[in-house]
Amino acid sequence: MDPAGANEIAAARERLEDLRREVSRVFIGPDRVLDLLLISLLTRGHVLLEGVPGVAKTTLVKAFAASLGCSMRRIQFTPDLLPADITGTYVLSPRDGTFSLRAGPVFANLVLADEINRAPAKTQSALLEAMQERQVTIEGDRFELPHPFMVLATQNPIDLEGTYPLPEAQIDRFLVRVVMGYPTHRDEVTMLRTHNVDSPLAKAMLSAEDILALQAIASRVHIEDDLYEYGVTLAAFTRSHARVALGASPRATLNLVQAAKGAAILAGRGFVTPDDIRGMATAVLAHRLVMVPEVEGDEKAREAVIEEALAKVGYRRAVRAV
Numbered sequence: 001m002d003p004a005g006a007n008e009i010a011a012a013r014e015r016l017e018d019l020r021r022e023v024s025r026v027f028i029g030p031d032r033v034l035d036l037l038l039i040s041l042l043t044r045g046h047v048l049l050e051g052v053p054g055v056a057k058t059t060l061v062k063a064f065a066a067s068l069g070c071s072m073r074r075i076q077f078t079p080d081l082l083p084a085d086i087t088g089t090y091v092l093s094p095r096d097g098t099f100s101l102r103a104g105p106v107f108a109n110l111v112l113a114d115e116i117n118r119a120p121a122k123t124q125s126a127l128l129e130a131m132q133e134r135q136v137t138i139e140g141d142r143f144e145l146p147h148p149f150m151v152l153a154t155q156n157p158i159d160l161e162g163t164y165p166l167p168e169a170q171i172d173r174f175l176v177r178v179v180m181g182y183p184t185h186r187d188e189v190t191m192l193r194t195h196n197v198d199s200p201l202a203k204a205m206l207s208a209e210d211i212l213a214l215q216a217i218a219s220r221v222h223i224e225d226d227l228y229e230y231g232v233t234l235a236a237f238t239r240s241h242a243r244v245a246l247g248a249s250p251r252a253t254l255n256l257v258q259a260a261k262g263a264a265i266l267a268g269r270g271f272v273t274p275d276d277i278r279g280m281a282t283a284v285l286a287h288r289l290v291m292v293p294e295v296e297g298d299e300k301a302r303e304a305v306i307e308e309a310l311a312k313v314g315y316r317r318a319v320r321a322v
Contacts (some may be wrong), residue, residue: 001219001220002220003031003220003221003222003270003271004217004218004220004222004270005263006270008217008266008270009217009221009268009270011196012214012218012265013087013265013266013268014215015074015206015210015214016038016042016206016214016265016266019067019068019205019206020034020038020040022063022202022203022205023063023064023067023202024065025063025194025200025202026059026062026063026177026194026199026200026201026202027056027059027060027063027064027203027317028183028187028188028190028194028263029056029060029180029183029187030057030187030193031265033060033178033180035263035266036176036178036283037064037178038261038266039150039175039176039262039263039266039280040150040175040176040259040261040262041068041148041150041211041214041215041260042214042215042218042261042265043175043215043218043255043256043258043259043261044148044149044150044175044215045149045150045174045175045255045258045259046131046150046151046152046153046173046174046175047150047152047153047174047175047176047177047178048116048153048154048155048166048174048176048177048178049061049152049153049154049155049178049180049285050154050155050156050157050169050177050179050180051154051156051157051180051181052156052158052178053156054321055180055181055182055183056180056191057154057180058112058114058154058210059199060104060180061110061112061154062112062151062202063196063202064110064152064202065109065110065112066201066202066203066204067202067203067204067205067206068110068204068205068206068211069107069204069205069206069207069208069210070108070109070110070148070207070208070211071108071110071146072107072108072109072111072112073106073107073108073109073110073111073112074105074111074112074114075105075106075110075111075112075113075114076114076115077113077114077115077116077117077118077119077123077124078118078119079118079119079120081118081119081123082123083122083123083126084104085104085123086099086104086105086106086123086126086127087104087106087126087130087136087138088102088103088104088106088107088136088138089101089102089104089138089139090102090138090139099140101138101143103143104136106126106127106130106136106145107143107145107146107206108137108146108149109146109147109148109149109150110149110150110151110152110155111127111130111149111151111152112152112154113127113151113152113153113154114153114154115154115155115156116153116154116155116165116166117155117156117163117164117165118163118164119164120133120164121164123169124164124166124167124170125167125169127151127173128169128170128173129169130145130149130151131151131174131290132173134147134149141174146208146210147208147212148212148215149299153174157299158233166244168288168290169286172249172251172252172288173288174287175255175258175259175284176259176283176284176287177279177283177286177287178283179299190282206304217265218258218261218262218265219261221261221264221265221269221270221272222270222272223257223260223261223271223272224271224272224317225318226315226317227257227260227274227277227315229256229273230274230277230313230315231253231256231257231260231277232236232253233313234248234253234256234277234281234285234309234310234313235247235248235249235252235253235256235285235305236304236307237252237308237309237312237313238285238289238309241305241308241309242292243291243292243294243295243301243305244289244290244291244292245290245291245292246289246290247289248285248288248289249288249309252284252285252288255270256280256281256284257277257283259280259283259284260272260276260277260279260280261276263276263279264276270286276313277315278310280306281306281309281310282303282306285306286299286302286303286305286306287299287302289302289305
């Protein structure tokens with residue numbers, strides 16, 4: 001596979017900046033949040049948005065979906081939600097006595113799983129096959145999901161009453177975890193000015209075909225073998241850490257490399273640097289760590305492990321014979 005050319009990278013970055021500006025008309029918040037969404041889009045990843053109610057998680061997803069020009073469906077997760085409510089099911093037609101598929105909301109380019117931790121694990125798991133394989137199985141029949149396909153799930157980390165923690169297998173399917181805190185004073189004032197009367201609506205800046213083309217360019221970003229070694233060493237550090245019961249999986253290492261490619265495109269480069277790996281390490285790896293009981297549930301402890309890995313694991317470029 002030929003590496004992405006400089007002109008392709010420049011054109012891709014320009015399209016992404018247009019997309020960023022359009023979403024920023026509606027969502028007032030830090031650039032880092034949009035960076036992580038754009039990187040996830042480029043690398044076919046899913047996003048877990050975490051924040052207290054009222055910090056514009058749903059507003060961000062709706063604006064992002066509208067600017068992509070793709071189909072979007074919202075699933076409000078509740079304790080009584082069933083797996084078939086997500087994937088769909090066969091229904092009987094009384095007129096001719098045959099069964100036909102009633103497709104669920106997962107059959108969309110972008111799926112907003114709102115308050116995903118409100119539903120029990122059985123219902124949450126209905127998304128597992130969709131997120132990993134881009135397909136669903138209904139009554140033994142396999143159905144492909146639209147391309148591109150992306151899940152953005154939200155959860156409230158504070159209100160734990162009546163919630164079900166996401167199982168590790170599902171958390172591992174999210175490329176990044178994005179923490180959305182309260183806006184700065186300036187951002188909140190801008191938000192009031194923007195949304196006080198009529199909230200702006202994002203316009204479609206891309207199409208499904210445009211997104212697939214951008215994803216193809218991202219997959220061709222060059223990365224040296226040394227950086228593969230660096231990524232694996234960072235992940236291995238978490239697996240042997242005294243405060244970690246279960247470290248980053250090989251899927252996490254693969255996602256780290258893919259996210260670094262997306263970061264390189266946002267920076268206008270056709271190659272990955274060590275800083276791309278470091279810059280994505282916390283967002284990609286931290287939420288996947290299972291900590292020992294003493295610090296279980298402590299997000300800062302997870303992030304501290306990644307920071308320690310970045311501090312102690314050095315990048316060494318291999319010496320190559322001329």
